[in-house]
Amino acid sequence: MSFPLAHWFAERHGLTTRGGQAKHPALVLTTCILASSLSFIDGSVLNVALPAIGQSFEAQTAEVQWVMNAFTLPLSALLLLGGAAGDLYGRRRVMLLGIFLFLVASLFCAVAPSLPVFLAARALQGVGAAMLLPNSLATLSASFSGEKRGRAVGTWAAAGAIAGAVAPLIGGWLVDGLGWRFIFLLNLPFAVAAIALGWLYVPESQNEQRPAPxxxxxxxxxxxxxxxxxxxxxxxxxxxxxxxxxxxxxxxxxxxxxxxxxxxxxxxxxMVPMHLFGSKQFVGLTVFTFALYGALSGLMLLLPYTLIEALDYPATMAGLAVLPFPIIVALGSPLMGRLAARIGPRWPLTVGPIIVAGGYALGIRIEAGGDYLTTVLPSILAVSLGMAIAVAPLTTAVLSAVDEHHVGTASGINSAVSRAGGLIVTALLGAAISQQGLGLVAALHEAALIGAGLALLSALIAFATLGSMRVRPSP
CATH class of the missing domain: 4.10.860 (DNA Excision Repair, Uvrb; Chain A)
Structure with a gap:
């Protein structure tokens, strides 16, 4: 989950409808959580299912990479457009359409008879996610006001973190037991429930003054x-x-x-106003996000893949292996958000990536036959700690790098950039994924060192561009 997305619409002005109060607030919140969780779960659960899917379709290396990128490409390219379309045509309407597309696509993924059909369905999932994600949060923001809005957004973000934590573990259990196709069938009851609740209880809202998509x-x-x-x-x-x-x-x-x-x-x-890039701080944060989240996406894909394919981990254990990451990030981010508000984001965004780089460097200790507690876990813990230090300050820095009328657009761009970084890095992992056995472990070591370099680059960018930047108080 990309935390800047959690502030895309929560910090915007002029979004309230019905006085900012929904008639059924608990049901609105439930609907938005169910909708966004579809994307959060699907974006992380396939990391542990990738080997099984590749084997099932007898896929070549490039085709395995597209299992992830077929989803990420439309999501990263259309995320901003999905939010704009919701503003103009109705956020509830666009969100429900996105959920329906995701539901249909999940069904096609589950029953796909061939890889081309599966990849087409994954792309349709990405389109649906680009529609439902921004509009679930926009609907949430439009249905609450004041402190209730803050609590609702916080609950939404916490639910996303929990979903991200349990998804790889559940996905691994399904892969080892019922088979990878059941991962996609799991989406169906959540999608049906979200559509039913949204249709019955979520109020419509829009912003007619917004320019056409x-x-x-x-x-x-x-x-x-x-x-x-x-x-x-x-x-x-x-x-x-x-x-x-x-x-x-x-x-x-x-x-x-x-x-x-x-x-x-x-x-x-x-869709991407170029005048925002007149700010040195915003440019720095954009490059920072691309590098740091790109490296993180590479780790979260390649590590479980290596554990399963080269170190003979069951898929369930591979999902359990990365479980500390979302837990530590979710627990540490609120504290670091408050710290960044006091001291500014420069030092957290410098120190955090340095610790992340150390975690990647520890990845070279992962070897065939090595013990999880002494080889894999130290790397995961260090990366998790560094990201916990950096994630919330990145959000606040993005919101403070532009004027208050463009915070929604700026954080939306930042969320899209984080996904684009993962898209490009995943495309570059073909040489690693094509390896087997000890060759795959060696490729993981090389990728870990490259990830360490990207994390250090992020730290240097933050130190050089943020200066004495202070966080703008939330309205």
Missing amino acids: DWLGATLATLGLGALTFGLTAWSSTDQVGTGAGATMAAGALILVLFFWAEARRGTRA
Whole structure:
């Protein structure tokens, strides 16, 4: 779960409807938690199911990477568009449509007879998640006001953290027992319950003054990220830059240049307003997020994969192995959020990634036959501690790096960037995933050192760009 998302709409103005009070507040909160949990669970549970899915479809390395990226690509490219569409056409309406798409896609994932059908269904899940995630939180913000809004958003975030903690463990248990397809069937009752509650008890809200959704920007972002990811995946899985991979990467880069050009021309009506990047602090935080969350996504994918494929862990034990991460981050983030409000975000965002880098470096001690408590756990604990120090201060820093009229857009961009970082890093992991046995362990060591480098880069960026930045008090 990306914590900046939890403030996307909670800190915006002019969102309240019905006086900011819902007639059935508990049911509205339940609906929003159920909706967002679909995406949070699915985004993490497949890390432990990836080997089983690859074996089931006899997938090649590049195809295994697309099991994750087929979902992440539309989510990262369309996240901002989903929020804008909800503002214009009705947040409840767009959220329910997103849940329905996610439900249908989950059913197709569960019964997919072939890998192409499965990947298409994963992409549809990503589209649904891009619609339901921002609008579940926007609906929550529109249905509460004052301190009740803060408590509701806090409950929503805590529920997401709990879902992220138990998802890999449940996913591993299903993989070892009933089979990986039941992971997707698990989504169905939650989605049906969210649709029923949303239809009956959630009030509609919108912001008619918001500009029309930036369809051109969304299209260019999706095509550019898709082509770049496809090229990087082809390159990493073969360890060669062929004509096709090189041309696709070049096309993706060119389309992304066109995306930024189009966004600049659209001005304040753009999906990504370019004037925000006039702030050195916002630019620094954007690069910081891309590097730190990209490295984290790589670890959360490659570590369980290695534990299962090279170290013979059952999927359930691989899910249990990463359980300390969401628990420590969830417990430590509130404390660090309060500390950042007092001392500013510069030092937490410098120290936290340094500890994360140390955790990645400890990953080189993971060996075949090694004991979990002395090899795997120290790395997980250090990464968890460092991220617990950094996550909440990153949220507050993003909200303080722009003027108060753009905090929603800025935190939405930051959430999309964190997912885009994971998308690119996953595309680059082909050479590692294609290894077996001791070769896979060696690839994990190399990836851990690269992750340590990215974390140190994040620390340097925070130290150099945040200066004496202070946190803006919440309204």
